[in-house]
Structures are given as structure tokens and as C-alpha cells.
Amino acid sequence: IHPPLGLCYLASVLKTHDVSVQILDANALNLNETDVIKYILENKPSLVGFTMLTPSHSFCLNVIKKIQKDCITVAGGPHASALPQQLAQEGFIVVRGEGEETILDLVAQKPLKDIDGITYMGQDKLIHHNPNRQPITDLDSIPYPARYLLPNNGVDKPYRSAASRYATWATVLTSRGCPYSCYFCNKNIFSHRFRPRSPENIVGEIELLVKKYGVKEIDIADDVFNFDLKRAETILDMIIDKKFDIYLRATNGLRADKITPSFLEKFKRAGGDYIAYGVESGSQEVLDLIPKGITLAQIKRTVKMTKKAKIRVAGFFMFGLLGDTPETMQKTIDFAKDLDLDIAVFNILAPYPGTRLWHIIQERGGKILIDNYTEFHHTANRALFTLPGAPEPEDVVAAYRRAHKEFYFRPTYILKQLLKTRSIAQLNEMVGGLKSLLRIS
Structure with missing residues (x-):
């Protein structure tokens, strides 16, 4: 589990402008939707921002349905930037691309029509796609990420x-x-x-x-x-x-x-x-x-x-x-x-929204094989799309499984890893890893 540096950067910028900020890392704390909703309703923030990856889309959407009448809801990250119209339709103000400057405009309650880099649904029930915000050129001007808002300052367990x-x-x-x-x-x-x-x-x-x-x-x-x-x-x-x-x-x-x-x-x-x-x-x-x-x-x-x-x-x-x-x-x-x-x-190719691959699949008569974004990940252990001229899904999965078996279960490889082992803990970790690989292969 990696710390959410993007959120930490946003928090550090807000802190320099004397804005009260909290970060809730639901992934690191193993929180479900009910936990997150309860936390938000108890703390009563005026704005809630979500870093949205493709597999977390459904999670964030289920949360927003319970809280959006009580606060402004903002979505950023790769998935939000790739599908801004869809998320705006779902009730989010979407921050496209980098958010350090945009979040300050939102917190300052600047009129949405005047904020570059966002997509949102206006009071006219139409989707408004404002001009892009230029990328930040002087990255040294951004304060160091506010890791201190994370569990154990973001440098110890649960991060690993x-x-x-x-x-x-x-x-x-x-x-x-x-x-x-x-x-x-x-x-x-x-x-x-x-x-x-x-x-x-x-x-x-x-x-x-x-x-x-x-x-x-x-x-x-x-x-x-x-x-x-x-x-x-x-x-x-x-x-x-x-x-x-x-x-x-x-x-x-x-x-x-x-x-x-x-x-x-x-x-x-x-x-x-x-x-x-x-x-x-x-x-x-x-x-x-x-x-x-x-x-x-x-x-x-x-x-x-x-x-x-x-x-x-x-x-x-x-x-x-x-x-x-x-x-x-x-x-x-x-x-x-x-x-x-x-x-x-070893991973199986995933056609993330917004990538050229995503558009190639649409243009060439391909098909996304899953309906739920939750399963949309390159570590999903399954083929996620078909495309004329591309390998069959069953061949892709077979190669993926075979790769783990052929690479990791070679006697020479296992012997090399054993010779590098310096403790019982390392040996147990190696055995655990091999057991996990057996489930894949």
C-alpha cells in the first residue's frame, strides 16, 4: 500500500493558506463505504475530495450518494480526468489534471464558471467543461507533501x-x-x-x-x-x-x-x-x-x-x-x-479509460469484457477486452499463468533465492510468496 502523495500535496497547499484539512486513507485503514460515510457525516466538512482510480469509481460513487447534499464533492485523479463528463453527471465537480491550484479556487468559492481545469453540472443541468489549466511549471513552489496527516506520518505500517x-x-x-x-x-x-x-x-x-x-x-x-x-x-x-x-x-x-x-x-x-x-x-x-x-x-x-x-x-x-x-x-x-x-x-494488459488503447478498442470494434470498474485493473488476473487481431482472452490468461510457473519455479531460481536468505523471517516470506504464486499458476 502506497501513501496517497497526490492528496498530501493538495493538503500541504491548503495548509499554507490556513485551510483546515484532514486525509482519510480508506485503503490503508481498510475502511468500507459505511465507515467512510460515517466519518464524513460526523466531521461535517464543507468539501470532500476523492482521488479516483478506475477500480475505486464504484466505491466513491456509493459514498457521494450519501453525502452530496451536505457538502461539495470533488473528484480528481486519472479516472476522473479521463471521464470528466460521466463523473460530472454523477454529481462530482471534476478536477482535470493537477489540482494544487484548482483546489484553492474551489475552497475560495470562486464561481465555477471562472475556474480553469474543471468539469461540472451547472444549475441549468448542463455539463460545463471549462478550459484546461496549464500544468505547474515551478514544482519547487509546491510545499512538501503533508504526510503527517496520514497514519504513522505515511512512512510506516500500514504503508509498505x-x-x-x-x-x-x-x-x-x-x-x-x-x-x-x-x-x-x-x-x-x-x-x-x-x-x-x-x-x-x-x-x-x-x-x-x-x-x-x-x-x-x-x-x-x-x-x-x-x-x-x-x-x-x-x-x-x-x-x-x-x-x-x-x-x-x-x-x-x-x-x-x-x-x-x-x-x-x-x-x-x-x-x-x-x-x-x-x-x-x-x-x-x-x-x-x-x-x-x-x-x-x-x-x-x-x-x-x-x-x-x-x-x-x-x-x-x-x-x-x-x-x-x-x-x-x-x-x-x-x-x-x-x-x-x-x-x-507479469501483468495482463488493461485498457484504462482515457488511454490510446481505450480509444483503439472503441474505434476498431473491440469490446470491454467487464461492466464493473471495480474489477478493472492490470492485476485482475483476467483478460479485460477483445479486439480484432488481438490474442484470444484464454491465450492471454494461459500465458500469464504459465509465466509465473516457468519463471519462479525453476530450480535454479529457487536455489538462488534460498542462498540469499539471511533469516527465518525472510524464509517465511519466500515460502509465502511461492504459495501465492501457486494460486496464480
Whole structure:
């Protein structure tokens, strides 16, 4: 469970304007709809904002039905930005894209017609889609996220990353925006333009996390941390100079074509022990259709360099991509095994609303196979759409199950993991992981 940094950023901006703010992380606290409704009705806020991902749409909608007569209800996040007209019809004021500036206008009760970046239903019962708000250029102007409003300051349980070594752990965003155009990604709903924070601003946040909250691990959660390699190395140099006693991880998927031995050497010296790469497919033809803009040879070379630097390596893979066949999906499984990865993350392609894939399915006579957004997730363990020319759903699921079995149940892989085990707790964790994989495969 990752802390909701988006909400923390909004809260920090509101706090600087002396607005009373609370964050209720229903996911982390394992709260159901009734719990959330009760909390809202008891606290009587004038405005309630929801960060809406596609699987949480139904949850948020059920809550708003019980509270909207008592307060203003606002929705933001990828799902809301992708389907603003639908959510406005359902009663939300939709904040499209970044919300730090928009939320201040809403709290100040500025007339809705004068607020850029929102979609809403007016008193005339018509949907009003205001002009887009320009992305924030000076990210250093945004205060550090208000993690202190989360349970355990957002750095300890219930928050946890699968790659964590310690309990005290935090995610840091050093930039916003991704200049790449992968057809399955919903991040580009916000901005294609890469907008970095300054290295000084980033290291200042890390220092706060280490000194004030005792954080032992930092997870860089950018869409593409190493897009500007010189900037990334400057950040690492500053972390090295500060002599932070931390583990550093890049779990969101670095670009394998923008890795150098110098970057890896500095990443390791800064405390880096884990990097994930977005591989996606073992077929060059399928990669070119994404368009990933990367070659299998580059991926193989980068993974080899990363292992040589003694950094743990993970790879992300997907089944059911455009151009996939049973043969190309087997190539993906074989490529994953050939890469000598520590962890392989296999998922089934999900056509999130607002992505190019979502529109391709509509335009080419495809079909979404589920009616309930709650099941709409790339970890749903099932094929979510059909499309002429795409692999059959049963072939996609078969490849997904086979991948887990072929990768994780190799005797050589199990032996390597056993040799790395240093405690009974680690051994129990490994056994638990294998049991979970057995249920998938």
C-alpha cells in the first residue's frame, strides 16, 4: 500500500493558506463505504475530495450518494480526468489534471464558471467543461507533501512496498510528466512535458524524511526518473554528499535505454539496491507497436550492467499487447527467464479509460469484457477486452499463468533465492510468496 502523495500535496497547499484539512486513507485503514460515510457525516466538512482510480469509481460513487447534499464533492485523479463528463453527471465537480491550484479556487468559492481545469453540472443541468489549466511549471513552489496527516506520518505500517527491507519507508516524486507515448499508459492524461523539481528541493525533502521521521528507505516513484540523466546523477551526487544512511530504490520502471555505468555507480553509492525496468515484451515487433522506443538488446545490456553493479533488478512484463500472439507471449516468458532478473512482474494488459488503447478498442470494434470498474485493473488476473487481431482472452490468461510457473519455479531460481536468505523471517516470506504464486499458476 502506497501513501496517497497526490492528496498530501493538495493538503500541504491548503495548509499554507490556513485551510483546515484532514486525509482519510480508506485503503490503508481498510475502511468500507459505511465507515467512510460515517466519518464524513460526523466531521461535517464543507468539501470532500476523492482521488479516483478506475477500480475505486464504484466505491466513491456509493459514498457521494450519501453525502452530496451536505457538502461539495470533488473528484480528481486519472479516472476522473479521463471521464470528466460521466463523473460530472454523477454529481462530482471534476478536477482535470493537477489540482494544487484548482483546489484553492474551489475552497475560495470562486464561481465555477471562472475556474480553469474543471468539469461540472451547472444549475441549468448542463455539463460545463471549462478550459484546461496549464500544468505547474515551478514544482519547487509546491510545499512538501503533508504526510503527517496520514497514519504513522505515511512512512510506516500500514504503508509498505513489496521491495522494502525496512518498515520506515517513503515515496518521493522528483518530477512530473512523461514525454513518451505508450498506448496503455494513463499518466499522459496529465502532461507529456517532463517537469523536474530542482535537486536541492528533492534532497531537502529526503533530509526531512530521514531526520524528522527516521525513514530508512526512499522509493523514487517518478514516471521516468532517468529521462534527464545529468539531473538524475546530480541528485545522486547530492545524496552521496549528505551521507544519508538509507536504501534507495527505483520501483516505478526506469528507461533501460538511458542507463550508463556512471549512473549505476552513483545510484549504488547513494544507497541504491533495487531498480525496476519496464520491459513489457520479449518481441521486438510488439515493443515497436507500443511504441516503446527501445530494443531488446538495450534491455539485455542494461540488466547485465545493473547486475554487475550489484543492484537488484526487476522487470515489468505484459500479456495481451497489440500484436501479441501465443508465440510472442512465449517469447516474453523466455526473455524474462534469460535476463537473470531477481523479480519479474507479469501483468495482463488493461485498457484504462482515457488511454490510446481505450480509444483503439472503441474505434476498431473491440469490446470491454467487464461492466464493473471495480474489477478493472492490470492485476485482475483476467483478460479485460477483445479486439480484432488481438490474442484470444484464454491465450492471454494461459500465458500469464504459465509465466509465473516457468519463471519462479525453476530450480535454479529457487536455489538462488534460498542462498540469499539471511533469516527465518525472510524464509517465511519466500515460502509465502511461492504459495501465492501457486494460486496464480
